[in-house]
Amino acid sequence: xxxxxxxxxxxxxGTRDYNPKQMAIREKVFNTIIRCFKRxxxxxxxxxxxxxxxxxxxxxxxxxxxxxxxxxxxxxLLSLRYDLTVPFARYxxxxxxxxxxRYHIAKVYRRDNPAMTRGRYREFYQCDFDIAxxxxxxxxxxxxxxxxxxxxxxxxxxxxxxxxxxxxxxDGMFAVCGVPDDKFRTICSTVDKLDxxxxxxxxxxxxxxxGLSEEAADQIGEYVSMQxxxxxxxxxxxxxxxxxxxxxxxxxxxxxxLFKYLQLFHVTDKVVFDLSLARGxxxxxxxxxxxxxxxxxxxxxxxxxxxxxxxxxxxxxxxVAGGGRYDxxxxxxxxxxxxVPCVGVSIGIERIxxxxxxxxxxxxxxxxxTEVQIMVAxxxxxxxxxxxxxxxxxxxxxxxxxxxxxxxxxxLSQLQYCEEAGIPLVAILGEQxxxxxxxxxxxxxxxxxxxxxxxDLISExxxxxxx
Amino acid sequence: xxxxxxxxxxxxxGTRDYNPKQMAIREKVFNTIIRCFKRxxxxxxxxxxxxxxxxxxxxxxxxxxxxxxxxxxxxxLLSLRYDLTVPFARYxxxxxxxxxxRYHIAKVYRRDNPAMTRGRYREFYQCDFDIAxxxxxxxxxxxxxxxxxxxxxxxxxxxxxxxxxxxxxxDGMFAVCGVPDDKFRTICSTVDKLDxxxxxxxxxxxxxxxGLSEEAADQIGEYVSMQxxxxxxxxxxxxxxxxxxxxxxxxxxxxxxLFKYLQLFHVTDKVVFDLSLARGxxxxxxxxxxxxxxxxxxxxxxxxxxxxxxxxxxxxxxxVAGGGRYDxxxxxxxxxxxxVPCVGVSIGIERIxxxxxxxxxxxxxxxxxTEVQIMVAxxxxxxxxxxxxxxxxxxxxxxxxxxxxxxxxxxLSQLQYCEEAGIPLVAILGEQxxxxxxxxxxxxxxxxxxxxxxxDLISExxxxxxx
Numbered sequence: 029x030x031x032x033x034x035x036x037x038x039x040x041x042g043t044r045d046y047n048p049k050q051m052a053i054r055e056k057v058f059n060t061i062i063r064c065f066k067r068x069x070x071x072x073x074x075x076x077x078x079x080x081x082x083x084x085x086x087x088x089x090x091x092x093x094x095x096x097x098x099x100x101x102x103x104x105l106l107s108l109r110y111d112l113t114v115p116f117a118r119y120x121x122x123x124x125x126x127x128x129x130r131y132h133i134a135k136v137y138r139r140d141n142p143a144m145t146r147g148r149y150r151e152f153y154q155c156d157f158d159i160a161x162x163x164x165x166x167x168x169x170x171x172x173x174x175x176x177x178x179x180x181x182x183x184x185x186x187x188x189x190x191x192x193x194x195x196x197x198x199d200g201m202f203a204v205c206g207v208p209d210d211k212f213r214t215i216c217s218t219v220d221k222l223d224x225x226x227x228x229x230x231x232x233x234x235x236x237x238x239g240l241s242e243e244a245a246d247q248i249g250e251y252v253s254m255q256x257x258x259x260x261x262x263x264x265x266x267x268x269x270x271x272x273x274x275x276x277x278x279x280x281x282x283x284x285x286l287f288k289y290l291q292l293f294h295v296t297d298k299v300v301f302d303l304s305l306a307r308g309x310x311x312x313x314x315x316x317x318x319x320x321x322x323x324x325x326x327x328x329x330x331x332x333x334x335x336x337x338x339x340x341x342x343x344x345x346x347x348v349a350g351g352g353r354y355d356x357x358x359x360x361x362x363x364x365x366x367x368v369p370c371v372g373v374s375i376g377i378e379r380i381x382x383x384x385x386x387x388x389x390x391x392x393x394x395x396x397x398t399e400v401q402i403m404v405a406x407x408x409x410x411x412x413x414x415x416x417x418x419x420x421x422x423x424x425x426x427x428x429x430x431x432x433x434x435x436x437x438x439x440l441s442q443l444q445y446c447e448e449a450g451i452p453l454v455a456i457l458g459e460q461x462x463x464x465x466x467x468x469x470x471x472x473x474x475x476x477x478x479x480x481x482x483x484d485l486i487s488e489x490x491x492x493x494x495x
Numbered sequence: 496x497x498x499x500x501x502x503x504x505x506x507x508x509g510t511r512d513y514n515p516k517q518m519a520i521r522e523k524v525f526n527t528i529i530r531c532f533k534r535x536x537x538x539x540x541x542x543x544x545x546x547x548x549x550x551x552x553x554x555x556x557x558x559x560x561x562x563x564x565x566x567x568x569x570x571x572l573l574s575l576r577y578d579l580t581v582p583f584a585r586y587x588x589x590x591x592x593x594x595x596x597r598y599h600i601a602k603v604y605r606r607d608n609p610a611m612t613r614g615r616y617r618e619f620y621q622c623d624f625d626i627a628x629x630x631x632x633x634x635x636x637x638x639x640x641x642x643x644x645x646x647x648x649x650x651x652x653x654x655x656x657x658x659x660x661x662x663x664x665x666d667g668m669f670a671v672c673g674v675p676d677d678k679f680r681t682i683c684s685t686v687d688k689l690d691x692x693x694x695x696x697x698x699x700x701x702x703x704x705x706g707l708s709e710e711a712a713d714q715i716g717e718y719v720s721m722q723x724x725x726x727x728x729x730x731x732x733x734x735x736x737x738x739x740x741x742x743x744x745x746x747x748x749x750x751x752x753l754f755k756y757l758q759l760f761h762v763t764d765k766v767v768f769d770l771s772l773a774r775g776x777x778x779x780x781x782x783x784x785x786x787x788x789x790x791x792x793x794x795x796x797x798x799x800x801x802x803x804x805x806x807x808x809x810x811x812x813x814x815v816a817g818g819g820r821y822d823x824x825x826x827x828x829x830x831x832x833x834x835v836p837c838v839g840v841s842i843g844i845e846r847i848x849x850x851x852x853x854x855x856x857x858x859x860x861x862x863x864x865t866e867v868q869i870m871v872a873x874x875x876x877x878x879x880x881x882x883x884x885x886x887x888x889x890x891x892x893x894x895x896x897x898x899x900x901x902x903x904x905x906x907l908s909q910l911q912y913c914e915e916a917g918i919p920l921v922a923i924l925g926e927q928x929x930x931x932x933x934x935x936x937x938x939x940x941x942x943x944x945x946x947x948x949x950x951d952l953i954s955e956x957x958x959x960x961x962x
Binding site for chain 1: 606887
């Protein structure tokens with residue numbers, strides 16, 4: 029069963045390796061996101077990459093078919109996690125935790141059709157921030173939106189919009205438009221496709237596939253074209269149809285309160301109350317949101333009515349964050365059904381990576397993949413032992429240092445390596461330097477060279493590189 | 496298919512969640528390890544959690560039965576990675592990389608019998624550092640051992656030993672002791688059990704299960720009891736039997752060279768040339784090593800002859816790092832069989848976590864799970880909006896800040912929260928403070944309070960917390 033040289037060497041479709049350059053970019057993005065989560069006082073947890081199959085059952089609606097299962101090799105039936113939210117809810121119920129603010133950055137798995145150029149993979153990172161606990165309305169929800177705003181600002185990806193809606197408003201809207209109760213979730217899934225399909229096609233699916241009356245569909249069509257701010261929430265609270273639904277009114281009042289808090293956070297410039305926002309997942313119970321990047325200069329187009337979704341598609345680079353309130357999920361895991369209200373946000377990191385990678389490609393500045401401060405080199409033969417001794421001293425002093433793994437490397441090839449890798453300094457050893465108790469310190473960029481006594485070398489390297 | 500509250504809420508046997516306290520410890524350990532890898536100039540890569548099944552086939556010898564397979568849901572046959580070394584070799588061959596120094600920190604999966612109290616899990620982290628490339632003998636190998644030495648020193652886990660051996664010495668030893676060629680690997684696997692079984696039981700397995708002659712086994716028994724340093728390598732080069740094997744001589748000469756370089760690194764105090772070290776995996780071709788923690792005060796016992804392995808077991812907390820040279824693995828993936836020599840080390844992080852956790856439990860100092868610098872609190876009712884405005888200013892200035900998600904929290908509960916979470920400062924807002932344009936800054940530990948003008952607040956918080 030030896031692998032023959034003829035077997036196919038590749039990774040699974042829809043997954044990828046990250047090379048050192050991509051990892052350097054990824055690290056930068058993660059650091060920005062983690063810094064933000066920590067600024068907001070979040071702890072972090074981790075969960076296994078697989079859950080018992082039954083833990084994931086019945087949580088994802090129509091998307092359940094995309095779950096990766098493990099082979100039954102004896103023992104428990106397992107599935108790869110589909111998101112970080114269900115494992116979080118399972119964790120809370122299992123440990124009887126009723127209050128926590130946590131972030132979790134980890135990979136999730138979906139047997140979806142990959143579209144890797146647009147940043148859609150089968151294995152991808154999610155960066156989740158969630159607040160669990162019984163609190164006063166919309167305070168944690170507003171913080172989640174503030175976090176999205178901070179992260180997208182700091183990452184400097186261009187202009188963005190955060191669309192906001194509420195599942196209770198959607199359900200109320202479905203009710204007053206005449207959608208039968210048992211069709212709420214499936215019609216909601218269809219509304220969710222408005223960011224990829226035209227209203228005409230969405231309507232067709234509602235009527236032809238889901239069996240909705242054309243009249244009901246048309247009424248929905250009117251509502252889902254609405255966008256605005258706190259004013260729209262106020263208007264809909266007066267709307268003769270919408271105001272008949274208690275649920276919708278509760279949602280609309282919360283949207284008003286949310287906007288009030290967002291004003292105090294000075295982030296309303298990016299937030300749009302958008303009745304077409306539905307979000308695919310079953311478990312949301314209240315406010316939902318999604319952040320999309322909009323290309324520079326076409327912001328107003330993105331704010332226009334959704335009737336022509338093709339136009340919207342052309343200006344929206346796609347969703348880069350999403351989330352919402354899910355007050356019922358933890359209770360599904362609790363033996364006594366005890367509820368732990370939760371709200372959270374997930375940063376869609378893969379699309380962000382794609383954009384950052386493209387930016388790095390376009391930039392004249394080279395991405396460094398190491399942080400090496402100095403190369404320990406020799407100008408003459410037979411100085412390997414002296415190089416090993418010196419580099420050991422540097423490592424022990426916390427200096428990031430490399431040497432070439434050859435007994436007698438050429439000086440030129442050592443210097444070329446520094447240029448390629450962006451290493452700023454070279455410590456050159458030669459017979460004379462060893463006799464004098466010095467090291468020749470060379471600045472790669474300027475080719476300037478200066479003798480430094482061995483005693484001063486470490487502080488000199490730190491002085492020159494830790495600026 | 497709704498999950499009922501009666502279903503079992505647990506994680507897969509042999510896996511675990513990490514709670515915030517464990518994550519804080521894990522982050523500290525990872526930071527130490529990553530800092531060391533970066534100090535040595537390593538880049539980092541990442542690979543998918545699963546590989547094509549055929550990629551893993553024929554790489555792990557007897558351990559292959561421990562691989563987790565995914566269910567065939569249509570499409571490619573996949574297995575969860577068993578280590579990070581085979582994916583690394585696949586990555587090098589796939590991308591035709593002949594020179595790289597990289598680290599990779601990620602989870603691997605083994606359907607082993609879990610022994611979680613001793614830090615053996617089915618899902619666990621590996622922290623791998625590897626050097627690939629055709630270089631002069633033993634220079635990168637010595638650096639790998641230097642890295643193990645640095646990491647175990649910095650983590651301050653107590654005394655340790657790094658055992659060193661060479662697969663060529665083992666094979667040469669098997670040859671001169673009369674082991675048939677086709678039994679080398681399986682006898683090597685049995686020798687590998689010497690850290691868990693007595694010599695008597697190992698011998699029994701060799702003779703009864705693997706069909707080796709008692710004479711050959713006894714000869715092996717003599718060699719595998721030997722431990723020493725460079726002197727032992729020199730002595731064995733003169734050994735009338737061992738010196739008949741070219742392979743063994745090549746291995747012994749390299750061990751001598753390795754010790755010479757390790758002397759220059761000043762790490763030989765912890766390194767032992769130990770002929771009983773075998774390492775289970777098939778792919779090693781040259782030097783191999785394993786680091787074990789030894790309990791304080793019993794170091795000499797750990798250095799004694801291995802005949803009584805129970806004695807050794809009682810002083811050794813177990814392996815915390817291991818690795819070696821694998822010059823043939825990349826070639827197994829290359830269509831033309833091109834070899835890329837590699838040497839690397841894997842840090843056994845789970846055992847290290849277990850020890851660090853026990854240390855944290857025993858310490859009177861509380862482990863903080865967040866880095867929050869200040870809580871924004873109010874002393875009176877109806878100041879939620881003012882708190883939201885202030886905390887937004889702090890977040891925007893990069894201050895790590897929290898508030899309670901209640902409209903009117905009690906001052907006492909806000910202060911208690913700070914004590915529990917270890918938050919050092921509180922910014923207290925009241926009617927008077929708002930009128931005066933100040934904030935009452937309270938030091939939680941001393942209960943000292945001082946009014947700070949809003950304009951000076953941010954710099955004052957930074958001054959007090961970024962010490």
